[in-house]
Amino acid sequence: MRAAHLSLSWWTRCSLPCTASLAETPRARYVAALSALPSPSDEDHDHHGAFLRDAVRYTDLLGSVRHGDPRVHAALSRAAFDGGRWQEGVTHGVYAEEPQEVARRLQKDVGLREEGEGPAGDRPADVALTVAVTMFLALENMRDATQCVRTYLEEDDRPTNKLTSSFLTSKSNTNYVTFCTSLISICETENKQWFHWLTGGSQCGKKLMDQNKGLVPYITKIGKVYFNVQPPPTMMSMMENMMGMMGGMGGMGM
DSSP states (O other), rough: OOHHHHHHHHHHEEEEEEETTSSSOHHHHHHHHHHHHTTSSSSSSSHHHHHHHHHHHHHHHHHSSSTTTTHHHHHHHHHHTTTOOHHHHHHHHHHOOOOHHHHHHHHHHGGGOOOOOOTTTTOHHHHHHHHHHHHHHHHHHHHHHHHHHHHHHHHOOOOHHHHHGGGGGGSOOOHHHHHHHHHHHHHHHHHEEEEEIIIIIHHHHHHHHOGGGGGGHHHHHHHHHHHHOOOHHHHHHHHHHHHHHHHHHOOOOO
């Protein structure tokens, strides 16, 4: 009964500004409703996230910014990270163009810091970093991709030589951090041969891609944008649909 009361209380706070005047424009109603948002610490924090997702959809469909208002994406990213949903946090942090916030959140999340095997000691946070970097690059935002990696490395507590162990020195283990830094450098130099080698020619790169199929649409988009690598028509359609859904909907799953 208490839960029902709380939900009704939250809905009343958010809906009353929207229905106060039929003469209000949709934008005015949206701004009024946004100002009535409960904080992430509110007992109805689940409704907080749900409302923000609806707000992202609204700004994506009716706003002037493709994929939705960055300010709303930023609020949803923070709420998602606070709720332990790193995939959603990364996705909306990328669309909010907040690379430093994404990197710091990944480093602070205890659940993502468990060190794995291999020469680089890959952590779940390293995988999440790779998602962020490939998304930034697929959106043609190399500046934020670079800043995200730089901040991530500044916040990391592992020896630099452990993080930067080369693909060339390992025949079986992945190395996500090296993959990210290499991919950015290759995109900067527009070296198509190295791009093909990194994403499929090297044993480590091939294994990394095989283990993370969710990265394929982003890598495909990067190949098209930076190196004019034309994907099959079916892949192109899937890629564009996925990128559109990521802006107006939720986070990606890996």
